[in-house]
Amino acid sequence: MHIHKFEQFWIKLSFVLIAFFIATVVYGFVAMDLKVIGDHATIDPQNLADTKFGNPGVYEATDNSKAEYEVYVTAFQFAYNPGTAQPIVVPANTRITFYVTSPDVLHGFDVAGTNLNTMAIPGQVAKFTTIFPEVREYGIVCNEYCGPAHHVMEGKINVVPKSEFDKSNLVE
Amino acid sequence: MSQNIEAGKIIIKPTVMTEDLNQSNENSDSAKNWEERDPDIEREITIDEYQPYGTLTLTLLYFAIVMLMWIFMYFVEFAGNAPSIID
Amino acid sequence: MTFLHKYPKAAKVAKANFIVAFIALAIGGFFGFVQALHRTDVFRGFFNSGEYYTLLTGHGVLLALIFTTFFIAGLFVWGVTRSLEREPENMTFTWSWFWLMTIGLVMATVAILGGLVPDSSIRAAVLYTFYPPLQAHPLFYIGLALVLIGSWMAGADWFWSYRKWRADNPGDRIPILTFMALFTMLMWYVCTIGLALEVVGLLIPWSLGWVTEIEPLLPRTLFWFFGHAVVYFWLLPAYYVWYAILPKLSGGRLFSDSMTRIVFVIFLLLSTPVGYHHQYADAGISVGFKFYAMATTLLLLLPSLITLFTVVASMEHGARQRGGKGYLKWIGKLPWDSPAFVGCALAGIMFAAGGFSGMINASMNINLLIHNTLWVPGHFHLTVGTAVALTFMAITYWLLPQLTGRKLKHKTMALIQPYAWFLGMTLMSNAMHRAGLAGVPRRTAEPQYSGFDFEPIFGTMAEMNWQIAIGGTILTISLILFLWVVVASWLAGEKSDKPVDDHIPKPLSGVEHTPAILDNMKLWFTLALVLVILAYSFPLWEMVADGIFEPGALPRPS
Numbered sequence: 001m002h003i004h005k006f007e008q009f010w011i012k013l014s015f016v017l018i019a020f021f022i023a024t025v026v027y028g029f030v031a032m033d034l035k036v037i038g039d040h041a042t043i044d045p046q047n048l049a050d051t052k053f054g055n056p057g058v059y060e061a062t063d064n065s066k067a068e069y070e071v072y073v074t075a076f077q078f079a080y081n082p083g084t085a086q087p088i089v090v091p092a093n094t095r096i097t098f099y100v101t102s103p104d105v106l107h108g109f110d111v112a113g114t115n116l117n118t119m120a121i122p123g124q125v126a127k128f129t130t131i132f133p134e135v136r137e138y139g140i141v142c143n144e145y146c147g148p149a150h151h152v153m154e155g156k157i158n159v160v161p162k163s164e165f166d167k168s169n170l171v172e
Numbered sequence: 173m174s175q176n177i178e179a180g181k182i183i184i185k186p187t188v189m190t191e192d193l194n195q196s197n198e199n200s201d202s203a204k205n206w207e208e209r210d211p212d213i214e215r216e217i218t219i220d221e222y223q224p225y226g227t228l229t230l231t232l233l234y235f236a237i238v239m240l241m242w243i244f245m246y247f248v249e250f251a252g253n254a255p256s257i258i259d
Numbered sequence: 260m261t262f263l264h265k266y267p268k269a270a271k272v273a274k275a276n277f278i279v280a281f282i283a284l285a286i287g288g289f290f291g292f293v294q295a296l297h298r299t300d301v302f303r304g305f306f307n308s309g310e311y312y313t314l315l316t317g318h319g320v321l322l323a324l325i326f327t328t329f330f331i332a333g334l335f336v337w338g339v340t341r342s343l344e345r346e347p348e349n350m351t352f353t354w355s356w357f358w359l360m361t362i363g364l365v366m367a368t369v370a371i372l373g374g375l376v377p378d379s380s381i382r383a384a385v386l387y388t389f390y391p392p393l394q395a396h397p398l399f400y401i402g403l404a405l406v407l408i409g410s411w412m413a414g415a416d417w418f419w420s421y422r423k424w425r426a427d428n429p430g431d432r433i434p435i436l437t438f439m440a441l442f443t444m445l446m447w448y449v450c451t452i453g454l455a456l457e458v459v460g461l462l463i464p465w466s467l468g469w470v471t472e473i474e475p476l477l478p479r480t481l482f483w484f485f486g487h488a489v490v491y492f493w494l495l496p497a498y499y500v501w502y503a504i505l506p507k508l509s510g511g512r513l514f515s516d517s518m519t520r521i522v523f524v525i526f527l528l529l530s531t532p533v534g535y536h537h538q539y540a541d542a543g544i545s546v547g548f549k550f551y552a553m554a555t556t557l558l559l560l561l562p563s564l565i566t567l568f569t570v571v572a573s574m575e576h577g578a579r580q581r582g583g584k585g586y587l588k589w590i591g592k593l594p595w596d597s598p599a600f601v602g603c604a605l606a607g608i609m610f611a612a613g614g615f616s617g618m619i620n621a622s623m624n625i626n627l628l629i630h631n632t633l634w635v636p637g638h639f640h641l642t643v644g645t646a647v648a649l650t651f652m653a654i655t656y657w658l659l660p661q662l663t664g665r666k667l668k669h670k671t672m673a674l675i676q677p678y679a680w681f682l683g684m685t686l687m688s689n690a691m692h693r694a695g696l697a698g699v700p701r702r703t704a705e706p707q708y709s710g711f712d713f714e715p716i717f718g719t720m721a722e723m724n725w726q727i728a729i730g731g732t733i734l735t736i737s738l739i740l741f742l743w744v745v746v747a748s749w750l751a752g753e754k755s756d757k758p759v760d761d762h763i764p765k766p767l768s769g770v771e772h773t774p775a776i777l778d779n780m781k782l783w784f785t786l787a788l789v790l791v792i793l794a795y796s797f798p799l800w801e802m803v804a805d806g807i808f809e810p811g812a813l814p815r816p817s
Contacts, residue, residue, distance in 0.1 A: 001517045002219075002772045006228045007568050013235055014564040018557045020239070024246055025553065025622050032251060033258040034624045039545040042805065045812045066259075077815070097259075100542075105392050105815050106475060108631050112698030113714055115256035117627045118540045122392065122812035123474050126542035129259035139711030143631035143700035145386050147393065147815065148309040151705040206764045207580065212594065213510050214582040219767040222579070224514070224572040229586045231568055238615055249696065249716075250625045257627065 037118050037126055045103045045122035048074060053101055056081050057171040058090060067097040067129055069170075075100060075107035075120035077147050083140050083155025090157065091165035092132050100126040108143035111157060119144060132159040261757055262341060262661040269340040270662045272353055276333035277655070277662070279361060280326050281745060284648075287321030288738045290314040295687070295731025298704060299724035306375070311704035312384040312817075313374030319387025320371060323493075323643060325364050328406065330651050331496045332357070332413050335440040337658060338499065339417045342434035343424040347416060356412035363405025370399035374817070384817040386702060388482060389462070391473045394814040397466040404458050407451060414444035432770045433778050435516060436503055442523040443495040445784050446488060449791060450531045453484025461807075465814065472811025476543045477802045483537040484795060487556075488530035493643050495526060497610075497650040500603060501570045503763065504654060508600040509593055511577025513766035517773040518569045522562040524777055528787050529559050532794035539626045548798050549623055555794070556621040563614060570607065576767065598670065602653020602677035606646045609684060613641030616692060631702070634695025637688045645684050652741050653677055659745065660759045665752030667759075673744045679737035687730025690723040 003011075028034040048054055056072040071088060074081050082088050090096050100109050102120040109126070110117045118126045140155030207216040263270040293314055296302040306314060336353075340346060347353040373381030373396065383395035417440055421433070433441070457478045465473050506513045513519065535552035538544055575589060583589025594600045616638040619625055629635060656673050660666055667673060697715040699706050713720055752758070776782070 001774055002515070002768050003517070004224070004515070004572075004768075006224055007515070007518065007565075007572070010228070010231050010568045011561075011565060013232075014561050017235065017238065017564075018560055021242065021557050021618065021622055022554060024242070025624060028246065028251070028624050033256065034251065035257045035259060036539050036546060036549060036624055036627060037257065037542055038549075039543055042543070042810050044810045104812065106390050106479070108700070110631065110698060110700065111255075112711065113253070114698075115250065115253050115627045117630045118257075119542065121475050121479075121542055123810040124476055124542040128257040130255045130257055132255050137711065139698075139708055141698060141700050141708065143703070144390075145312065145393075145702040147817070148312065148384070150312070151308060151703045154708045154710055156710050206762060210510060210760075213580045215580060217511075217576060217580050222576055222767065224575050225586055226575045226578075226583075226589050227568060227572040230571055234567070234611060238618070241615060242618065245619055246622075246625055250628045253628055 034115070035128075037128055040099075040127040041125045042123055043101055043125050045101070048101070048103050052099070055171055058082075058088065058169070059171050060167075061097065067095040069094065069096045071096060071098045072171075073098060073100045073109065075102045075109055075142065075153075076104050078142075078149040078153040080109070080140055080142075080153075080155035083157070084153075087137070087156035087158040088140075089165075089169065090132060090159055091162040092135050092159050093162055094165075095129060095131055097127060097129045105146050106144045107146045107153070108141065110141045110143045112139045112141050114138065117143075132157075135159055135161050261664060261755075261759070261761055262337065263664040264756070266340050266346050268346045268350055268353075269336055272347065272350075272357060273333040273336040273658075274662050275357055276329045276336065277659070279364070280329035280333065280651075281742065283321040283325040283329065283364070284738070285742055287318050287326060288735065290318040290321070292731055292735040294318060296728055298706060299728045300705070300707065301724065301728040308704035310375055312386065312702075313371060313382070315702065316374070316384050316386050317368070317371045320367060322648075323387055324403075324406070325368075326651075327493045327643070327647065328410060329360070329364075331443075331492070332360075332410070334496055334499065334651075334654075334658070335413075335417060335443075337662070338436035338503070339420055339440050342436035343420055345420055345424060348419050348423055352412070352419075353416055356409045356416060358409075359412065360406045360409030363402045363407075363409060366398050366402030366405065368402070370396045370402060382817050388486070390479050390482070391462065391465065391475055392812045392815050393817050394466055395817050397463065400458055400462045400466050404455075404463065407454060407458070410447065411451070414447060417441060417444060432773070432775070435513075435519060435766075435770070436499075438520060438778065439495065439499045439502065439523055441780065442527050442783075443492065443499070445780060445787070446495070446527045446530050447492050449527070449784070449787050450485045450488030450492070452791075453481045453531075453534075453795075457481035457485075470808055472808050472813060474802070474806075474808055474811055476541065477799075477807065479541070480534070480538065480544070480799065480802065483534040484531065484791075485534075486537055487534045490639075490643060491526050491530040493647045495523065497606065497647045498522070498566055498570075500650050500654045501566070501607060502573075504657065505570060505600070505603045505607075506573035506577060506766075507763050508597065508603065508657070509574040509577030510581045511573055511575070511579075512764050514569050514572040514576065515768045515772075516766045516770045517768065517777070518565055520773055520777040522565050522569075524783050525559075525562040527783050528790055529555055531787065532790045533559060534795070535798075536621050536623070536626070539623055540630045543802070544798060548794075551794065553621060553623040555790075557618075560614075560618065567611065573767075574604070596674065598667075598673035598677065599653050599657040601674065602649050602656070602680075605677050605681040606649040606653065609641050609649070609681065610646035612688075613638055613646060617642065629695050631700060632695035633691045633699045633701050633706070636701050637691030637695060640684060640688050640691070644688075645680065649677060649680050652680075655741075655745060657759055657761075659748060660752070660755075661761050663749055663752065663758075664754055664756075665748060665758055666755050667744065668747040668752045669744045672740045676737050676740040676744065679733055679740065683730045683733030683737060685730070686726045687734065690718075690726035690730070693717055694720070694723045694727075 583592030
């Protein structure tokens, strides 16, 4: 097989490029805390009422979690609960774990302008942990087609200063 | 078989030498004819004469652009788009 | 004597496939025009926002599934017939697959268009990915299944021709125009296993009401088992044109037959096991499987990077034979006044940009930056929307005369068409990429929200919306030019015994330098199946272990 020396060089360079990409991804994952959703748990989408999703909102975190607060959110046609009727209120600079699922169809849960971006899949619980660095408001966008009113589906996250976070609003 | 070592080609002996006269629609005579027939072609360049410097230039340029764009996208756009999923 | 005169039966089949492809292109393209104006709020008078999703389904299905598949069938009928020098073995069989695919497509399209009829129970506003539990009318799923089965028969038809040719030519190497077609179809057989399991095994019974509940993650995963490789099913025929024909259009010869075959072998092996890179944001699939998919996906960069070198080197060869000199000046000596060349070359340039945004999409964590945002359509309009679609349109200018025996009409319009496509796509796609970075979602009729504003880093939302609307309009004009040239040439082009120079010279480095093992289809196909089993068996097992339809959700109307 004749491979021209220029093309041989280019092939080697291509392997360098591929290795570089894999290395930056691994570095980002491990050293910069830039992670993705993994496998957490399944759930019965027709019986969310029997779970914490039956009473969604911001909870004090359970003891075996590294987070301080947990947010249970359901995404459904065509709103988030909480998020749409009232914003999700969370404190800044605090470890918060979100649990997201859907009782009906696929939805997206994308905090616009951030890397918090996941699918709400009936039957699956999406779990992710984050820290909000700034006091500000964020919009939540449903970015997976979910039916005829998909485009009106939106929500809000209100990040307040840690000192001003009102614990009396937590779900019991 | 070409013994052109200074062109730096790797030569692997093919395991099958085949008669390919009925393979393509031509033999080496009409190979010359094709370059001769096309009025826009000024001269024929054979595999031994051809060094794709232009391709090397373009691909190296592409490599540089992709590397720089990647570093920008990953370490500025992505890493700077906090909050992110940390667990 | 051109193809039509030598192989009239094959020419008829190829033309039939092209007719269907171009009609699908016209309708799907028109829907795209409406979408570009609607979602940017430039004009919402054609349809309402609820109907938008029917249009979007039509746009995706007609362009990404129908236009592509039928054009590819026509292209491969041409290429296999020409290189094996035999008409199809049995015209009844050949016409059967064509009609099966066509009947299937009509069923699916009727289901989709039913969504535009008020109060119709026949609807399929499920988008081209048709994720359950959103449910379409059974006609939609059955129609798609028929198209799928027809495509399997088409592949079988070409393998049949190959086997007959092989019996007459025992020692020969597979001609490159047949090699590339067969390897594309081998890859298609591997990846459509997932689609068949999903559509026939799950969705048709579910849409007919034989089962009520469905677990959404399983069909979605089976779709993406198919869904990444399908983009290579579209791309490899474009590579087919770039490797086999573009060098000659450039005035040169293919740089290397060996590299061409190696590239297609790698695509057969790696196209399917990478499907999880479309599911990085999904719960229910572990990080370990996602990482494995990422690594294999990035390896898939290699055959495309090799293609970049080999195809450009072939073009450079042509330029230099035409008198080109220097490190970059030779580019000017390429035939920029030849419509077929221009379309292929511009398509290739655009693919280089689309390839980069694909590298971002592939890379697990940075994918979350752009997942389901407008960046993703920005990316695929560069790749399938230009690298593939524009190549197909451009090569039509060279193929159609061979199939009709008529010269091309309106050459000036044919020349303007690819430049216009490139301009329109540059405007539309760059704005889509930037809007996606700001978080603007894809697949949405009205990405304007009441509770917050998008904050782009470069530019403004208004300017991006205008670029999408104007770019989309220019693309529509380019499409009209293409259709005009095709119809005029087909009906009224000057008849000729040799309407184009259809000669393809031998490569610079020919098949005699290519190791015979690359032609061993059984070996590579088996290896491809092994890699798929390694990637998918465990995760799929986990999903069905608790019941194929568990945990089940109820169907929702589309």
